[in-house]
Amino acid sequence: DTGVSQNPRHKITKRGQNVTFRCDPISEHNRLYWYRQTLGQGPEFLTYFQNEAQLEKSRLLSDRFSAERPKGSFSTLEIQRTEQGDSAMYLCASSIGPMVGTFGSGTRLTVV
Amino acid sequence: AQSVTQLGSHVSVSEGALVLLRCNYSSSVPPYLFWYVQYPNQGLQLLLKYTTGATLVKGINGFEAEFKKSETSFHLTKPSAHMSDAAEYFCAVSGPLPQGGSEKLVFGKGMKLTVNP
Numbered sequence: 383d384t385g386v387s388q389n390p391r392h393k394i395t396k397r398g399q400n401v402t403f404r405c406d407p408i409s410e411h412n413r414l415y416w417y418r419q420t421l422g423q424g425p426e427f428l429t430y431f432q433n434e435a436q437l438e439k440s441r442l443l444s445d446r447f448s449a450e451r452p453k454g455s456f457s458t459l460e461i462q463r464t465e466q467g468d469s470a471m472y473l474c475a476s477s478i479g480p481m482v483g484t485f486g487s488g489t490r491l492t493v494v
Numbered sequence: 495a496q497s498v499t500q501l502g503s504h505v506s507v508s509e510g511a512l513v514l515l516r517c518n519y520s521s522s523v524p525p526y527l528f529w530y531v532q533y534p535n536q537g538l539q540l541l542l543k544y545t546t547g548a549t550l551v552k553g554i555n556g557f558e559a560e561f562k563k564s565e566t567s568f569h570l571t572k573p574s575a576h577m578s579d580a581a582e583y584f585c586a587v588s589g590p591l592p593q594g595g596s597e598k599l600v601f602g603k604g605m606k607l608t609v610n611p
Contacts, residue, residue: 386537413597422503424584424601425538438598473537480589480597485530485537 384408386486388474394492395464402460403489407476411484414457416449418442419471419488428472431457464493496521496587500602508610513572515605517559517585520566526589527568528599529559532582544568545589555579580609 387406395401407414412433417425428447429439433454443449446464451457461468471490477483497520507513519525526545530538542553549561559570568585583606586599 415598417599422603424498424586424604425599427598427600430597438596440598475537483540485539487535487537490535 386474386476386484388472388486388489390489391487392490392492394494397464397466397493399464400460400462401464401491402458403472403474403491405457405459405474405476405486407456407474408478408484409455411476411478412454413477413479414451415475415477416457416459417473417475419473420469425473428459461491464491466493469493496525496600498585498587498600498602500585500605502605503603504606504608506608506610507575509577510574513557513570513575513579513607515570515583515585515607517568517570517602518566519568519585519587521587523589524563525587527559527561528586528588529553529557529568529570530584530586530601531555532584532604534581538584541570541583575607575609577609577611580607582606 389404415430416428419425429449431451446462449459471488473488475485499518528543529541532538541557542551544551544561552558557572582604584604585602588599
């Protein structure tokens with residue numbers, strides 16, 4: 383059990399570019415969650431999956447954001463046409479059932 | 495909708511002193527409540543959680559919290575602060591399950607704890 387792994391740890395991108403983050407949950411965890419944390423704030427829920435099904439999406443998740451978990455294992459979060467307001471820490475978490483258990487170290491996105 | 499209030503953004507205590515971090519919640523249904531700790535440039539680590547049953551919950555690293563429905567509170571305490579406790583602490587609410595509550599966590603803004611030698 384190596385914990386929840388997120389890659390990359392840091393990403394700097396120019397405004398307007400697309401970025402993709404990856405999350406590898408703890409093996410056999412069927413639930414996977416994405417959160418966004420801006421400076422000085424608590425994490426905000428974006429979306430979650432049970433196996434490969436995306437069960438809930440926040441209104442924060444605009445049409446520029448898309449998340450997938452194609453085989454019920456790893457997940458990707460893509461942001462298209464990035465904006466400076468997208469700069470944040472993107473956190474992934476996984477659990478074996480309901481209730482969030484284990485968070486990854488996050489991907490810090492900086493849009494310049 | 496559920497929400498969490500953590501009043502203030504920073505608490506400073508001396509090593510060995512009592513740690514008290516306040517959390518009040520708003521929920522139209524019985525909530526599930528959590529405390530997480532975050533060290534710099536790291537993800538969140540679960541300290542403790544309350545779902546049902548005993549209202550005094552013990553967690554890791556000597557922390558505990560008490561669910562008080564009448565006060566809509568879930569304050570976090572530790573009798574004696576250690577230098578290694580310096581971090582940011584987040585209170586969160588979710589659920590309840592299986593009454594159809596959401597699995598998502600709603601976090602407070604966090605409280606930065608400084609421990610002075």
